[in-house]
Amino acid sequence: WHRAGEQLMGCSGCRGRFNVGKALSKASVSLTMLLIFTYFFYCLSGLSPLGDASARAAAPDAAQLGNASDGAPSNSIPVANTFGTKKFPQAIIIGVKKGGTRALLEFLRIHPDVRAVGAEPHFFDRSLMPRTLDGQITMEKTPSYFVTKEAPSRVCTMNCQTKLIVVVRDPVTRAVSDYTQTLSKNPGLPTFQSLALKNASTGLIDTTWSAVRIGLYAKHLENWLQHFPLSHFLFVSGERLVSDPAGEMGRVQDFLGLKRVISDKHFYFNQTKGFPCLKKPEGSSRPRCLGKSKGRPHPHIPPEVLLRLREFYKPFNHLFYQMSGQDFGWD
Numbered sequence: 001w002h003r004a005g006e007q008l009m010g011c012s013g014c015r016g017r018f019n020v021g022k023a024l025s026k027a028s029v030s031l032t033m034l035l036i037f038t039y040f041f042y043c044l045s046g047l048s049p050l051g052d053a054s055a056r057a058a059a060p061d062a063a064q065l066g067n068a069s070d071g072a073p074s075n076s077i078p079v080a081n082t083f084g085t086k087k088f089p090q091a092i093i094i095g096v097k098k099g100g101t102r103a104l105l106e107f108l109r110i111h112p113d114v115r116a117v118g119a120e121p122h123f124f125d126r127s128l129m130p131r132t133l134d135g136q137i138t139m140e141k142t143p144s145y146f147v148t149k150e151a152p153s154r155v156c157t158m159n160c161q162t163k164l165i166v167v168v169r170d171p172v173t174r175a176v177s178d179y180t181q182t183l184s185k186n187p188g189l190p191t192f193q194s195l196a197l198k199n200a201s202t203g204l205i206d207t208t209w210s211a212v213r214i215g216l217y218a219k220h221l222e223n224w225l226q227h228f229p230l231s232h233f234l235f236v237s238g239e240r241l242v243s244d245p246a247g248e249m250g251r252v253q254d255f256l257g258l259k260r261v262i263s264d265k266h267f268y269f270n271q272t273k274g275f276p277c278l279k280k281p282e283g284s285s286r287p288r289c290l291g292k293s294k295g296r297p298h299p300h301i302p303p304e305v306l307l308r309l310r311e312f313y314k315p316f317n318h319l320f321y322q323m324s325g326q327d328f329g330w331d
């Protein structure tokens, strides 16, 4: 700096050399201090001086954790993040399988006060949880919890104050969606009707088939209500999550006690995909839809089989409407 000042000013500037050099070194110290201060400000506030990428590292998505088949988008850059603490989740998306749980979690992750584990942990392992700062909510989603007998007592043992979110979808469409997923992994699978019906002529439904059993929402909810009061649950309509994502996300944010940050401006309807997509999801500057395994075409199922299944579910659905205090309008 001194030499530079000297060269710039020549001999006539020799008298001011000392002052210029001093001023320059003062400026460089100030600049360094400013950089250090800015760095610590970002770290302590939970924001990332590197942009969204390092913030996203706190919420690794499914692909990063080797679960890309779940349809979670995958464009995050792993950057070490040692700030915040790993907590058990304060809110869990407990189901239902094929209800729209991935869409809900990905939409929630836009919220700055939500930190979520992208993969489905399937057990309450704190080390898998992302780091969260005070005031942020730790979340996870594992759709099988809703139908697992022991899950309510285990969740309660961990934290009886846990908020529970269930995305429910017409059980008939849900069953077909579930079948479609299994068929995609096992193309030799018997037909839907041969699995759903115990007896084709009497139309007796096989309730032991998981694709059917999962849709008995009233039965599964009854099990959860032995451990948690109804006020701990939020039932999200899988249908409305598609037709009005912002509206449904408004309810979710209220339930979680979050500021309403996620709104209409975050979504657009992608005509090709046939589903709402995110305009600018966390960790990305480009619009993004869920993966190929979300929103895939369903095979043709004979209408009389679907009708029979609809009849079968009707009393269970009505019971579920009563228990949850919400009419989902499936029949």
Ligand SMILES: Nc1ncnc2c1ncn2[C@@H]1O[C@H](COP(=O)(O)OS(=O)(=O)O)[C@@H](OP(=O)(O)O)[C@H]1O
Pocket: 070, 096, 097, 098, 099, 100, 101, 102, 103, 143, 176, 177, 178, 180, 238, 241, 242, 275, 276, 277, 289, 290, 293, 294, 295, 296
């Ligand atoms: N925005 C958006 N984009 C794509 N897909 C969407 C969306 N919102 C809801 N859905 C519906 O989510 C269904 C998959 O549900 P899950 O994510 O709960 O499935 S899983 O249990 O985690 O496998 C998936 O079921 P299928 O249509 O049968 O593929 C979708 O209908």
